[in-house]
Every structure is written in C-alpha cells, then in structure tokens.
Amino acid sequence: MNENPRNFPPVSTTAPGPRHLLWLVLPLIVLVAAVLWLLEGDPLRGFDNGAPPVENLTVERTVLDEDGLRLQVRAGSSEPMTIAQVQVDSAYWQFRQDPSGTISRGDTAWVAIPFPWVLGEAHKVTFVTNTGATFDHEIPVAVPTSKVSGSGLASQALLGAFVGILPVAIGLLCYPALRGAGRNTMTFLLAMTVGLLAFLFVDTMIEASEFAEESAAIFQGSVMVILTAVASFLALVAIGRRHGGSPTGLALATYIAIGIGLHNFGEGLAIGAAFAAGAAGLGTFLVLGFTLHNITEGIGIAAPILHIRPKIVHFLGLAMLAGGPAVLGIWLGSLAVAPHWTAIVLAIGAGAIAQVIVEVTAIVARGHDARGDYTRMLNPAAFGGIAAGLAFMYVTAMLVKIS
C-alpha cells in the first residue's frame, strides 16, 4: 500500500488544545503508582540474594597542607555508604568527615586526616567502608597544594603566558611576513591550520577521556565527553553560521582563537592539576617545548585575516582569547578541581576545534572562485599544509613528552 508517511491520516482529528495535555496525567499516574509499589510492596525482594550493596568511591580532589591530607570523595554506590575507617600507608588514622555520616549516591564529602605526609614521597590512602570494602587512592608525589596567594598567582600566570599567550603572539607576529602570500601559500597556511587543529582535536579528546576515566562512574565519563564535544561543536557551528554561510576573515580568526583558547583552558586545568598532584618536574626545557609546540596556533589564527586589515587591538584580542585561558586554567587547576570538570572543559574545547576544522576546510574548499569543492583539500598545497601542520605538532610534542 502507500508507505509514504505524508499520506498517513493524522493521529487525531480533534484540534490540539490544552485538554490534550491532560492525558499526560495518565502516564504520570502510572509512573507514580509503579514507584510506590516498588518502594512499599518490595515486589523485587526475590532478587535480594543477600549480597552486600555495590559500593563505589571516587576521590575527586586531594589537598595536602600543614594540617595533613584532605580528600573530597564522591559516593557511587547502590545505597548510601559509610566510610568506617581510613588507612594511610597501611595504618589506621583518625579522620574527620564533613558532612559526617553516610554519603548518598552521587554526594560528596571531605575527609580530613592529620597525617604527617613526607615531601616528595608517595602515599596511599585506603578507605574502608562499613561492609569492609576498600577503596585505594594514590598520592604519587606529595607536595603542598597551592593556595591562592599573590606570588603564586603571578608565577602561575607567568607559566600560563609562556605556554599559552607567548606562542600565539609569536605566531601572530608572522602576520606581516605572510601578508604577501599568494594563492598557494594561502591554501598551504590554511591547510596547515587544519592539520594542527586536527592534532589538537585528537590530543584533546584523548586527554578528556583520560580525565573522564578518573571521574566518578556516575558521570559516565566517555558518554559525557562525546556528548559535550558534539554539543559544543553544533552550538559553535550554529552561532558561526547564524547569518548563513561559514564565517570568514576576522570572524573565522576569532572562532579559531576561541577553539584554541578553550583547548588551552583545558590544558591549563590539566597542568594545574598536575601541579596539585605533585608533578613538579617542570623544567625550563619543557616550558620552551610547549612554547614552540604552540607557535603554529598563532599562525593558524593569522591565516584567515591575511587579506584584510585588522587593527592592532584585534591582534591583542586574538592573542588573549587564544592564549589567556591557559592562565585561568592553571589558576583553577592548581586548586585541585575535580577531574570531571577538566574533562568537560577539554571536551568543549574539542568541539570548538572541530568547528574551526570544518570552517577552515570550507574556506580552503571554496577557494578564490567561491565554488565549494572539497577535493581542493587534496591539491599539493593543501595536502602539504595538512601534513606540515600535523608533522610540526607531532614533532614538537616530542619535546614535551617524557615517556
């Protein structure tokens, strides 16, 4: 017969009206009745095989200071759970839990232990619940968690400037030299931007997933990261094309700066978290490696604006937009933020990077005659650009990769 849905008769011929919505009460009543029956009648007690409840405990924040250790834990058990005792390095220690008592599913509590930790050494905290289950948490290198202080903020800002703002600024300083770029050079530069953004995308997604794995199971790490990245991508594409057509010129440069900025914010969070967790082995060489690694970001931002005349303030704005978030990230991250926040920020950054990959690719494809042809991405200049972008990022990443 006729399978075309357009030809199906309407479900109802009565005019839609508020009375219709009354029917929503019916499913609601059924739901409430089912919940009440489950809670009151306990019809599923046949499944109660005497097994203890499934317990889960995730340590989200670890703070070390002169009073000992403070850890923020999140419960993820099937029933409210109780921390009965706490070991540090296989010894029971007194502890103070705030709020005290049981921790409901999804809730957090702070556990303070007056433990005389040893600078630069490793410690292991073990939580023993009332059922005897144990949850371990490693402190790989014990260092004092940074506190908000003027000098601390300043030195962290300096670090953020070196890994975020400086490389972008250096890249943007190439602008005058690149102004005379011909068609092929232009294609090469834009394609190189695509290449470096592709590297950043992969890198950011992997980092986001790693942080997601550390976060409490209740947040469903991988799903959260992918959904956040997709939502961020779609939102930015929609905003970028709200006037129809993909953004160009200063607008596109701004979007690239936003994408890189979000990435650098996540990166900053992660660097700060690494500091908070004791990874203090940050040498001058590594910082320089980071700077070099990120220089192409500035060139990428400069590429779309080579044929217009931006003002100096635009360059400053773009540099701050792309690099400044690294400073904010390090500030926040060093206060030991929970891993799911870092994962979310990195995922938003990944979505933003995907958006600019699509838009820059669109510009390369459009070419100078404004005819969309994505095979242009395969011409020698574009292909070489992508390869150069990826290769540069990969090789400079070796400078900052230790193991």
Next chain:
Amino acid sequence: MLRWAQAALSRRSLLLGGGAATIGATTICASKTVAQEGHGNHGAPATAPMSATMPSQHSAHGAMITVGTVDNDRNGFHPTKILTDWYTGTVDDLPDGRRLRTFEIAAEDKEIEIAPGVMFPAWTYNGRVPGPALRATEGERLRFVFRNYGSHPHSMHFHGIHAARMDGVPGAGLIAPGEEFVYEFDAKPFGCHLYHCHALPLARHLHKGMYGLFVIDPDPARHLDNAEVAKSRLYGSPENADWQELAMIMNAFDTNFDGENEFYACNTIAHCYAKEPIRIEKDRPVRIYLVNITEFDPINSFHLHGNFFDYFDQGTTLAPTLRMVDLIMQCQAQRGILEFTYREHEAGLYMFHAHQSEFTELGWMGMFDVVETLS
C-alpha cells in the same frame, strides 16, 4: 601534550629544585586529637574516647588509630571480658574415678563488628570470635557436643592427642548444617593448645573466625618434681589465684576478601586494648595464653614494652623454653605461654603489640595499665 606531567606523576621520588616548597606536614604533632563525629550506624557518638580530656593512653599512637568504638553488646562479647572468660564445661565423675568434662559448642553464622563501624560476616563458635576459651585438666575425659547451626559444613579439630576418628577432618567429625557430633578423648598433653574448624577450604573457614583456645592444665599429682609450677597453672587452685591469666588470640580479618588482611588484632577487635587498656596489678604475676591464628601472613609476633618474659612454647613443659625475651614469633597455630611480672616497675601504661609494624598499625596494638596492687 600533558605526557610530561603524567610521566612525572609516576615517579616515586622527586628531586627538589632550588625553589621547591618545603612546607611538609611534619609539623603535625602526634598529640593532635580528632575524630569523626560517629558512624551512621552507631547510636553513640564516637568522639568521647578521643577527647582531649581523656588520659594519655591514646597519645602513644597519636592520631594513628581507628576512629570510634565497637558496639560490644551487639557483638555479644566484650574483648576485655573474654581475656578471663574460661569455659570449663560441666564436670561429672566417671565410674573409674576419673572426671568427665563436657562442653557444648555450636557453630553459627554471625555478623560481627571487628573494628569501629566495620561489619564482618563471621562464622563463629558459640557466637563469638575467637570461640570460647576451653579449659580442662590433664587426664580428664573430655566430651565436646558440637552442633552445626551454620550455613556450611564445619568441624572442631583439636590440637591434642586423640584418635583419627575424632580429628575433625572430612570423614571424621566434619558435619553438615543441622547435624551434631560428639568428640571424645583424654585431655593430653597439658599445654596451651587450640581448636579450629578443619572444613575445606581451610583458609576461608579459619579467617572467617572458627578458632579458639584449648588449654589443658597440668595435673600437679603427675609432676611431683615440679608440683609448685603445676599448681600455679591449675585453674581454680589457690596457687593459680595469685596469677593474672589472660587469653589472647592474635587474629586478622580480610574484609574485602582479596587475600590480604585489612584489620589485625589481639582478640578480634582492632585496637581494643589500646582504647581500653588491660588493668594489671603490679604485685601479681601475669600469664598469657597466646595463640596465633592469623591467616594469609606467615607469622605474627608478640612484643612487650619495658619488660621481659619467660616463654613456654606450646605450654607443654613446666620449665620455660625461652628465658628473658621481650619478643616471640609464632607461625599460624603456634602458641605458647608468656610469664612476666611488673613487681619492680613503676605503675603506668605499658604497650604490647606485634612487631610487624604493619600489623601494629592496622590494629594489633594494646596497653597494660599497670596499677599499684590494692590490698
């Protein structure tokens, strides 16, 4: 890009650069007193025994101790009371003039609190861990009426001299739930022994709590060359009454069943004698019947602070097998008698613990509160 950070994270040690921070937490002094407000499953707040107004017995380990108190009433046994709670059974005279001593023991499943707030699904003899401390006299006829009210097959395997069919192994006195068996044999040799369940798998039945002391006192009439010593060991004799005798079993619990113990103790409850020191009158000698039943670890040990003791390995001799030691070690099921006195000491708190620091710090630590003898 963060690989450098993650790599640095895995380092066990850290080379500190010139500008590295040096505010370690070493300033945390051991006398700091904190405690959790109490466990959700407890009626009483756990803060009381930790308050600064309490005597200093806690400060010996400072903040390194379990938090809160165990509900001994709910457990049905009190660690301080089981130190001296000997089960001597009921006595009848046999036609041949000997004495028949009968014990009634039941296996039952029971959830017990082995450390403040931590519940353990134990298998018990007579509802307690360790099981009742059985005490008889050399030469008596012993009868143990054993009933299995538990959910698994169990037995009583005695370390002693008996017939194969009384051994409590599969095929010889191992009984299914709901069944009953009577073990019967003569009380020999005298000494400090133990009994435990010999159902398989042995490790599970042991660490779930099925063990207890089995002390056979020497009959002074059989040891005329050493009668005074034998009399002092004979429970209920006037010579024995002067001694302060303590029943102690070194045990441990693997609460997450990963083959490693989370809690170590003397008489089940982690830190029980640290929080409630054992009162000792300094003029009366002390005798400890000590058994190690710790599962998963090859040995356990007993170290006494500020004093030395004589040791009778397995208790089967009336002369010490070790003299003047302050530390002995025992493999699983090894046991012995410790004798010492505080007569020449100042009154005060004297620590005792396993000298495996890990065991100590996971709960096997206690205190003798040595006081002037009241007379």
